Amino acid sequence: MPEEFSDYDLVRRFLDGDEASFNKLVRKYQTKIYWHARRMTGNHLDADEIVQEVLLVLYDKLKSFSFQSSLFTWIYRITITRSLNYIKKQKVRRFISFDSQENSGLSTDEDLVKNLEDKEKLKKLNGVLQKLPEKQREIFVLRHFDELSYEEIAQITGKSVGGLKANYFHAFEKVNKLMGSEHE
Amino acid sequence: MNKKIFDMYDELFPGKENLLDKGQNTDEIRNELKELNKVSRELKSLTSVTIDENYFTTLLPRFRELQQKKKYQFSLRKLVFSSSLAFSTVIVLLFTFQFVQTGNSKIEVSPNQVTVNSTATVPEDSYIASADQFSDSIVNDRGVQREIDKSIYQSLAVQTEDNNFVLIKSDNDYDKVLSQLDENELETVYAQLQQTKIL
Numbered sequence: 001m002p003e004e005f006s007d008y009d010l011v012r013r014f015l016d017g018d019e020a021s022f023n024k025l026v027r028k029y030q031t032k033i034y035w036h037a038r039r040m041t042g043n044h045l046d047a048d049e050i051v052q053e054v055l056l057v058l059y060d061k062l063k064s065f066s067f068q069s070s071l072f073t074w075i076y077r078i079t080i081t082r083s084l085n086y087i088k089k090q091k092v093r094r095f096i097s098f099d100s101q102e103n104s105g106l107s108t109d110e111d112l113v114k115n116l117e118d119k120e121k122l123k124k125l126n127g128v129l130q131k132l133p134e135k136q137r138e139i140f141v142l143r144h145f146d147e148l149s150y151e152e153i154a155q156i157t158g159k160s161v162g163g164l165k166a167n168y169f170h171a172f173e174k175v176n177k178l179m180g181s182e183h184e
Numbered sequence: 185m186n187k188k189i190f191d192m193y194d195e196l197f198p199g200k201e202n203l204l205d206k207g208q209n210t211d212e213i214r215n216e217l218k219e220l221n222k223v224s225r226e227l228k229s230l231t232s233v234t235i236d237e238n239y240f241t242t243l244l245p246r247f248r249e250l251q252q253k254k255k256y257q258f259s260l261r262k263l264v265f266s267s268s269l270a271f272s273t274v275i276v277l278l279f280t281f282q283f284v285q286t287g288n289s290k291i292e293v294s295p296n297q298v299t300v301n302s303t304a305t306v307p308e309d310s311y312i313a314s315a316d317q318f319s320d321s322i323v324n325d326r327g328v329q330r331e332i333d334k335s336i337y338q339s340l341a342v343q344t345e346d347n348n349f350v351l352i353k354s355d356n357d358y359d360k361v362l363s364q365l366d367e368n369e370l371e372t373v374y375a376q377l378q379q380t381k382i383l
Contacts, residue, residue, distance in 0.1 A: 122233060176185065176220075
């Protein structure tokens with residue numbers, strides 16, 4: 001059975017020059033990073049680009065990580081910042097190139113979801129999530145899909161628990177309506 | 185949607201959905217909680233998809249590849265920047281030397297010698313010719329060449345333990361030596377060049 005290391009141990013070992021520890025950290029968090037980015041952007045290619053960016057930042061900045069917060073919170077912070085920045089950049093790119101949102105980042109061949117039925121499911125989910133404003137989407141994804149507590153989300157986003165609760169309520173209300181309209 | 189009922193639901197969520205039917209809840213509250221739970225479950229069901237695990241197994245190798253590419257681009261940019269900086273430094277130093285030489289030659293003029301300063305009447309070509317002459321004299325000046333070469337040799341020899349300096353006779357030799365240095369050595373050479381006073 002492989003030896004289990006805590007995040008702290010893995011970071012320490014990585015800083016001592018053990019590259020394999022970085023790989024272990026990546027394997028531990030890659031799925032969470034990917035799905036957060038995917039739910040935020042709504043497609044595989046953009047999510048993949050964000051994952052690569054997050055890993056680059058992680059690799060470069062780990063030496064300055066001081067363990068004042070948990071590594072998990074820190075990785076999430078990097079992921080949400082990168083995701084929001086990426087979405088902003090895409091908006092500008094789309095504005096300049098007059099490209100439609102539907103055409104961006106969609107490639108049927110390069111998706112990690114191959115099954116047609118599953119693709120439809122994600123399309124439906126994406127249709128709902130993309131109608132939420134980015135910040136609200138971020139909170140909704142963190143709470144509903146990543147299942148983080150309000151305290152954890154507050155640590156990641158720097159917002160108050162009360163504000164987050166109110167935001168989540170509004171987001172849920174919108175999602176509820178959108179899901180209803182999808183059925184009609 | 186009732187905020188209070190939603191907060192109740194939100195406290196139960198996730199994992200305590202089985203408590204929805206218990207407690208002192210009225211029918212209205214219970215129905216709304218059930219409705220919220222239904223939406224939540226439906227949303228969750230949209231995310232339960234089968235994925236190609238190959239993506240996550242190839243993620244790390246792809247990241248390492250990207251990392252190498254970025255590292256290479258960065259060093260190339262750094263090399264171009266540092267060599268252009270070193271080149272401009274040499275040019276500035278040459279001009280400074282030219283200026284100093286001009287000052288010195290003025291002092292060497294004998295006070296008895298009558299010089300007619302007719303700047304306005306001297307044709308433009310002769311300025312260009314004299315400037316070329318100065319450049320040539322600087323480039324051909326053995327003293328200056330010796331100092332520049334010495335400084336470069338010393339910089340290049342920083343990494344060698346013995347003091348056998350590399351003999352550089354041409355630009356090709358210089359390029360050959362540069363191509364053999366790794367990133368750290370190049371940085372040391374460049375730092376040494378910057379610190380060396382040629383004149």
